[in-house]
Amino acid sequence: MSDPLDDLLPRFSRAIGMAFGTEHAVVDPVLRRSAQATFGDYQANGAMALGKALDRSPREVATAIVGHLDLDGVAEPPEVAGPGFINIRLLPAYLGAKATELAGDDRLGVRPAATAETVVVDYSQPNVAKEMHVGHLRSTIIGDAIVRVLEFLGHRVIRQNHLGDWGTNFGMLIEHLGDLGEDEAAAELSLGDLEAFYQQAKAKFDADPAFAERARSRVVALQGGDPTTLAHWQLLIDLSTRYFSTVYELLGVRLTDDDIAGESFYNPMLADVADDLVDKGLAVVDEGALCVFPPGFAGRDGKPFPLMVRKSDGGFGYDATDLAALRYRVSALGADRIIYVVDARQSQHFALLFKAGEMAGWLGDARRAEHVAFGAVLGPDGRPFKTRAGGTVKLVALLREAIERAEAVVADRGELDEATRSEVARQVGVGAIKYADLSNDRAKDYVFDLDRMLAMDGNTGPYLQYAHVRTRSLARRAAEQGVTPATSAPVVVTEPAERALVLQLLALEVVVHSTAETLQPHRLTTYLFELASAFTTFFDQCPVLRADTPEQRASRLALTDLTGRTLRLGLGLLGIEAPERM
């Protein structure tokens, strides 16, 4: 709707058809935003490839296209440049009309996806009775941004928090809980000090053979459904999830208890999944274990590498759980698309899993699974992020430090009461961490540096929030002067800074859709940073309240308001709040 490409594309197709015959009208004119402003606003690069196909010179082809191109009301007469580029400069009147239209649209020009899909997003995945650390940060933040973008595009999103709530570890954890007594264990865990509880259990397990033996038999009791053991296990889960909820709330993440579908959830399905794979002729017994061998994977010894459906001792491991989860998401949840936000180290595991899913007929055609892999969070030394003592860094500790520092920055401004100030500090501090994470290509590692994250200059969360604050500030100032900030006022584009700003505003739709396709939130952050930059230039060079005419003032107020709403929407899609003042 907002995208100028919608107006340009059909006109190019028509021109190409007229110039070279209708069979070529389907050729992609390769329309893009211009690399440089001096080349115009948009460029068509398709003439080069078409020239190759027709065995004619690209410039000749470009000239022929231009000869049939009707851009009346949209752009100035197009120009052929270089080897065969077609440069397009949009008309100010066209840009103004598009911006005006945009301002009247709640979705700011972003249409829903053509087909709404059911999308399962598996993210966060903390472990019961273990502290959340920076590793969970990425999954939680990236997953939450993906959820918000997909929901905005009209997809039916099912969040799945694949809680680590099962496994042999629980023998020692439950045994430790029993030793402490329920009340004391509950008291300790409810303090949110999960790490200490886990470490104590681990220390006893390693040091005390008798305890280790009790822990092992406790695993058997758990698997056997012993009521007291199950009750203690459930207590660990309840206390942990209560704690995770507080972290999610602090983070401003959408996850709730309703989204939890932990490993244990799939236990009742495991035997049936194994039977299913045997029936399909995919699973075979190897070295005593029931395995699926997807082609193309080899282990250290060069032999085929398995997905282990059932261990040689008859038990089930994570391979089985993940297979069951995959089948459940397809058959019971009706997923068209399944997204796993899990760190990059598990990419081989997911490649195996998805291949097996295809072999079993669970995936394929339009139904697909994707591993949204991400890199590690590094400390200042470029090594995986650890405390001085070498321990893992608690996620909440980082959040609190960021909020604390943000508070100091916000306090500089004064003019906010204390309650507002601490709320804004939370929005800024948490937003800074989220933005820093999301603005990097998720495939790469990044260095956790609070100083840089909280900087007010550069490509940071606070800078974008600040740009938004300025748009709000201007609106308040206008209101004080009795100027109604009419969002519906016609936008008139005259200055270069206005043109650049409008072009950026019109590009939101393309960016949001490409973010949803590639599942790369940093595309959106890059866009928003460019938008904020375009706005500050506009703000610097185009007087708003002191504009030459009432019409121009209304136009610029409308542009400011539209920019503010776009920043707020974009940040919102990333899970970052946009305060009114800071």
Added chain:
RNA sequence: GCCCUCGUAGCUCAGCGGAUAGAGCACCGGCCUCCGGAGCCGGUGGCGCAGGUUCGAGUCCUGCCGAGGGCGCCA
């Protein structure tokens, strides 16, 4: 040994097969009786190496070098 990811400016990072590879920080030089200077304008500086595909390669393919990760019953 095999497989995966990454290598772009002094630093942190964008870059969708298209023109002279862009930002931010830092550094240097300008601007400002200005609606939030947390600013604006300009400058210095770069694709790990070698081949290949292509009209066109930072982008795709192959090899090498370097960093990180993974490779059977832990998730």
